[in-house]
Amino acid sequence: MHRAQRLIASGGPVASIAALALVIAACGSAAVAETQPPVPGTSAAPRELNIIARDYSYVPAHVDLVPGETVLFHVINGGLVLHEALLGTMDQQMAWEQAELVLVDVPPGPTPNVPPPSGFTGTRIVVASGQLLDVTWTVPLTAASDPGGWFVGCHLPGHWAKGMVVPVRLVDDKGNVLPVPGGAAPPSTPPS
Numbered sequence: 001m002h003r004a005q006r007l008i009a010s011g012g013p014v015a016s017i018a019a020l021a022l023v024i025a026a027c028g029s030a031a032v033a034e035t036q037p038p039v040p041g042t043s044a045a046p047r048e049l050n051i052i053a054r055d056y057s058y059v060p061a062h063v064d065l066v067p068g069e070t071v072l073f074h075v076i077n078g079g080l081v082l083h084e085a086l087l088g089t090m091d092q093q094m095a096w097e098q099a100e101l102v103l104v105d106v107p108p109g110p111t112p113n114v115p116p117p118s119g120f121t122g123t124r125i126v127v128a129s130g131q132l133l134d135v136t137w138t139v140p141l142t143a144a145s146d147p148g149g150w151f152v153g154c155h156l157p158g159h160w161a162k163g164m165v166v167p168v169r170l171v172d173d174k175g176n177v178l179p180v181p182g183g184a185a186p187p188s189t190p191p192s
Contacts, residue, residue, distance in 0.1 A: 037175030040069035055079035088122030090148035
């Protein structure tokens with residue numbers, strides 16, 4: 001039995017107050033763990049990142065990447081339908097949104113191949129329901145200079161409109177968020 005439970009069990013309201021004080025003191029003295037800055041991945045030792053696609057959201061709520069690093073993405077589809085994790089700038093996200101319009105009203109079966117839009121520098125990872133797919137990708141060195149920031153999105157018909165997008169925060173090797181060109185704040189939430 002936990003000490004606070006024994007105190008409460010052994011003796012009335014005074015013991016209960018004492019136990020509550022012990023619990024509060026224990027909670028107050030615990031150090032809050034900070035998020036560690038990323039150790040940038042290399043081609044020989046990529047940094048591993050998990051992205052979980054759900055029906056119609058992602059976990060985590062944002063993705064931190066270091067320009068120039070190599071990342072091994074573990075993309076897991078925990079949803080009931082096909083999803084993708086497309087990493088790219090906002091302009092590239094919008095280009096994919098247009099490119100994937102060809103998938104509207106496509107009958108069930110294998111997903112048709114959609115060629116990447118011109119100038120695409122990101123990566124696209126398509127995962128079936130229940131599937132885990134590992135993809136290694138190197139973040140462009142110039143990623144922090146892209147206006148509007150980077151995002152992870154799903155452009156299968158209707159998914160982006162349902163909010164299936166999270167921001168990418170470009171950070172340095174100490175975890176400091178890099179500024180977006182033009183002095184704007186880094187993306188914290190995707191545009192509607």
